Amino acid sequence: MSVNGIPHQVITSVQTRKETEPIYFLPYERTPGLKLDNVLIVGAGTGTDVAIALSQGARHVDAVEIDPEIYRLGQQLNPERPYRDPRVSVHIDDGRAFVQRTDQRYNLVIFALPDSLTLVSGQSSLRLESYLFTREAMSRVRGLLQPDGVFGMYNFYRASWLVDRLATTLQVVYGRPPCVESVGNFGHEALFLAGQSPTAVVCPSTWKATTRFTQPATDNEPFLYLKQRGIPALYLKTLLAILAVALLAVWLYAGRLRRGRQYADLFFMGAAFLLLETKSVVQFALLFGTTWLVNALVFAGVLLAVLGAVEVSRRVTFRRPGWLYLWLLIALGISWAVPPDTLLRFGPPLRFAVAVTLAGTPIFLANLAFAQRFKDVATSATAFGLNLLGAILGGALEYSALVVGYRALALFAAALYGLAFLFGRRHLRRGVPARG
Missing domain, CATH: 3.40.50.150 (Vaccinia Virus protein VP39)
Known part of the structure; x- marks a missing residue:
């Protein structure tokens, strides 16, 4: 077979x-x-x-x-x-x-x-x-x-x-x-x-290492087949080639990049969101298993969070959208501070509820901030092109987990959303009357 x-x-x-x-x-x-x-x-x-x-x-x-x-x-x-x-x-x-x-x-x-x-x-x-x-x-x-x-x-x-x-x-x-x-x-x-007992196994010979000491894989770094911590050269070359092609495509079809400077915050949002999505897939794989059903539920949850954020933004415009970034960073900090393996002590219903809250809250807030920003752009093609390029960068940054582990992705996402806040301050300072 x-x-x-x-x-x-x-x-x-x-x-x-x-x-x-x-x-x-x-x-x-x-x-x-x-x-x-x-x-x-x-x-x-x-x-x-x-x-x-x-x-x-x-x-x-x-x-x-x-x-x-x-x-x-x-x-x-x-x-x-x-x-x-x-x-x-x-x-x-x-x-x-x-x-x-x-x-x-x-x-x-x-x-x-x-x-x-x-x-x-x-x-x-x-x-x-x-x-x-x-x-x-x-x-x-x-x-x-x-x-x-x-x-x-x-x-x-x-x-x-x-x-x-x-x-x-x-x-x-x-x-x-x-x-x-x-x-x-x-x-x-x-x-x-x-x-359990030293005498439980009749062993002809116990193990003695034949290579340099190799650290055990952990739930944070479950890379059994990665000999040394780091990103393999083949991965790096492939990722650089993908980023180069994506940059060229955006430059050709979404307007020259100089025109997109005003949308730099959308670029960082795209990169951060891909990291959030990856972290959710990995976390649910640990908590509930690596079955196709679990993956399908994760992606369905991400799409529902996106849809919910879009619907909220369609009906409500926030007077101070900068507060969304503050709540987002707090949610990411909590997500990072709670090791996923601590949730394994809970029964499946409670574990699912906590996991959905920890993973879904940052995704919902991130999409809420994105939707609030994107509906005010003047050139949607250029803005979306920069966001798409950022998403490709985020997909590449996912491989940094091979060096620092999956928990660190939450910190990287927080840093990227922090950059999005800094580059989008002019937009955030504009007072917009709330409507509902």
């Missing part, structure tokens, strides 16, 4: 898998005597990992798979029929979201090759599984383990520094080096095991 044109999974029987890829069985062989009353498998795929757990004596398995089509194929084609076994509970959900939400305790938790081969959205640098491998996620998984419980994960790791990063993360969480075994040479297939 291929995903996005890339070979992804092969459906086989348990016996065939044992003969061809014994690494799938090592979590059970390295934990003799471990009771398998309750097992969690994240990245259940077409069901082979679930079938293996059942063959090893698991009494109950929670199988988490984010893609309903992959689950459907496994249900129909897997020769072991694991998804039809009464001992299996299937959850079509994001792995991190399930881990945060469940109150179950497990004897064994396995991350079974969770590799999405795709991004969450063009609005961010996240992959679907990014939040599964952060320090905070691993800490949460440890909290789900029984006193004798064990965590394991296996995948193909094509770089030794990536193995070291994951092993370092487990060492930080469990307080001791994990058991790391490599099986075969192709693709660096490796297994990580870490137990």
Whole structure:
């Protein structure tokens, strides 16, 4: 089975898998005597990992798979029929979201090759599984383990520094080096095991770093596959090329840029708004999972905030629009001051309400300020062109998160709105009678 044109999974029987890829069985062989009353498998795929757990004596398995089509194929084609076994509970959900939400305790938790081969959205640098491998996620998984419980994960790791990063993360969480075994040479297939107890895993050899120390990924910087903090050269070249083409297009079709100096504030508004949108996508991905439904709800919320601001501006003209910037900066400050992971302690309804408030308030106020400004422009084509160019800059600035993390985007947006206020002061000082 291929995903996005890339070979992804092969459906086989348990016996065939044992003969061809014994690494799938090592979590059970390295934990003799471990009771398998309750097992969690994240990245259940077409069901082979679930079938293996059942063959090893698991009494109950929670199988988490984010893609309903992959689950459907496994249900129909897997020769072991694991998804039809009464001992299996299937959850079509994001792995991190399930881990945060469940109150179950497990004897064994396995991350079974969770590799999405795709991004969450063009609005961010996240992959679907990014939040599964952060320090905070691993800490949460440890909290789900029984006193004798064990965590394991296996995948193909094509770089030794990536193995070291994951092993370092487990060492930080469990307080001791994990058991790391490599099986075969192709693709660096490796297994990580870490137990609540130091004696929970029979380990042939504990992990020792082979590369320079690599920091664990975090919820603020969930870039597992970024070797060093920074923006890759390929990204920089591509972004500069996009900005150059956009600048040329605006210069040609929206009037010469000198004519647009009076609309510099709209340029900064465009850049700041794209950062707000990106931050919202990333924050909701952490809080509710990296599913397409969550992304759709985020974008729907952004559009509703835009529509609401437009409708308010159509009916009301503010005497002192400068106050909108003050309230906007306060909202951004609150959004930055509240770490997203603190919201994970709340139940889903309260978490959703708080998240919508924290993310939606700045977006609504930003669009209210924009709508108040744009309805007074003399040359709408030039003004919109500058705003569009700013939006492209904001899309490029999103990649600064690779250096400073996603929380800092709120500060960048605040700085850009501050510049918009400074460059638009002449407009803001004009007294306009309020109308309703």
